[in-house]
Amino acid sequence: MQRANERFIERLPLRLPRAWHSYACVASLCAICFFLRELAEPLLPPGYPFLSFFPAVILSSFLFGVRPGIFAALICGLLSWYFFIAPQSSFGVNSAVVTAMAFYIGVVAVDILVIHWMQRANYNLAVERERNRKLADNRELLFHELQHRVSNNLQVVAALLSLHRRQVRDEEARKVMEEAAGRLALIGKISRALYRPDDTGQEIGALLDMLSRDLAEAAGREDIGLVVDVPGDLVVEADTMVPLALVTAEAVSNAFEHGFDSERKGNIHIALAKDDDGMLRLRVSDDGRGLPAGFDPDARSSLGLRIADVLASQLGGRFMLTPSASGGAMAMLDFPARR
Template identity: 60%
Template sequence: MQRNNERFVERLPLVLDRPVYAYVFTALFCVGAMALRFAAKPLLPTGYPFVTFFPAVILASFLFGVRPGMFAAISCGMLSWYFFIPPYRDLVFNPAVAVAMLFYTGVVVIDITLIHFMQRANYNLAVERERSRALADNRELLFRELQHRVSNNLQVAAAMLGLQRRHIDHDAARRALDDASSRLALIGRISRALYDPSGAGNDMRAFLVMLTEDLLAASGREDVHISVSAPDGLMLDPNITMPLALVVAEAVSNAMEHGLPDTSGRIHVQLEQSGEGLSLEISDDGRGVASDFEIEAGPSLGLRIASALASQLGGRFALLPGPQQGAIARLDLPAACV
């Protein structure tokens, strides 16, 4: 409703198909103002000849512009002089009439002038708003095209690594290329889904659900169930969300590969926000890890990448044994990241 009112005001003064219609409506306003003044005459004390005519002038100027407003001002002035300034029905000019008409003229001139400048400013504002909207549309289009090209380039790089893998016989090198290819493809998918040209960020719960579903589909595992819990409406800057998403991807992949390699199980991703910052936990009910497990000393490159990403954000990443079974990958980020 408010937006409709804004659009109506931006179109003022109204440009009718035939300008004569504006003067016809203005004349009707003047006649209506005169009828209202006659009806209110018993209720008003002596004087106040212009009290109902001012709104007619303002309304005509507001709706139809300066010229119909001046027409309304002249018409209403003559009607009020003829019918409501003594001696009635006799256009006698004397000092009292001169003072009254001078007062009336000053008021209507100020009204018409203010309305005119207001409408000019409103028109310029509407033009600038339309220009800004066009620039925003172009910006969004260019941004999406850029993100599309970046994502495509990452996908191409991942495909090239996959092709290169076919020419390598060493198992460790093949696995390294597989890991690099999958990570590049994942970054491409995250980049395409994550960045918003408005810079407003993403709802983290919806984003984590989409990410974990994508990871589960890419793994081909149908015996693993992944659940997500996060505060409703939590929004983070993309510069924070990208490394956080990569940590989630590495932790979930590690849980499926090492915690649940050949058995069914559950993985739960939990994101919490507090005054101290953000805490992210990825827990599973798989084989678990030793109590003295250290990421840097372990064989997993993905966990070391997750630890490095956490350090870049000023946080800490750790892989801990679960309270009963399984493992918990925990990421703690400071309040500055929120």
């Protein structure tokens, strides 16, 4: 309702299809005010000739502009002078009439000028608001185009790495290049899905669900159950989303690779919550075969775990890998919600 009122005020003064329509409305308004003044005549003490006519001038100026307002002031002034200022039913002139009319002219002139200045300021504000809206639309368009190009470039680099991987004979090098290509493609996909031009946070539950299911499809493990548990009202800052999503991807990929062999089925549970102390806590747990015997959590031999450590440091938090209560493994990331 408030927005509708703002849009109506921004359209003032009204532009009717024909100019005479405005003057006809003003004349009708003056006639109504004259009728009301006639009805009130027996109830009023002597004087008050302009009592009902000031609203007619103000409304006319407010709705139709300066010229219709002046027209209303002229009609109302003449009606007051002829019918309600002694000697009545005449345009007699004396000192009392001159004083009354001077007072009337001064008041309606101030009313019309104030309304005119207000509407000019309102018009300029509406023009500036429309200009800002167009600038914001252009900014959003350019932002999306930039994001699209950056994401496409990352996809191209990932594709080039995959092509070069085919020419590498060393199996270890091929694996490293394949992982690098996959991570670049993942970063491009996350970047395209995440950022907004206003740099506000986004609901992350849907993103983690999409990300985990894409990883399951890429790994050919759609037989693994995936559960994402994130509060619906939880939002994360834009510059936190990519590191958080990448850590989640590393943890889920690690669970697919090491927790479940080709014949073993199970479940992966992804949970993200915010504590009262302002810490975000990510938990990626599985019921797979668990950590190998003699696993040292401080020895990061895996490239993926080292990457997760670096990303956790960027977030100002800590990444850990421990046994889970279900017998599998649990990846934990704790970091402050606002850095």
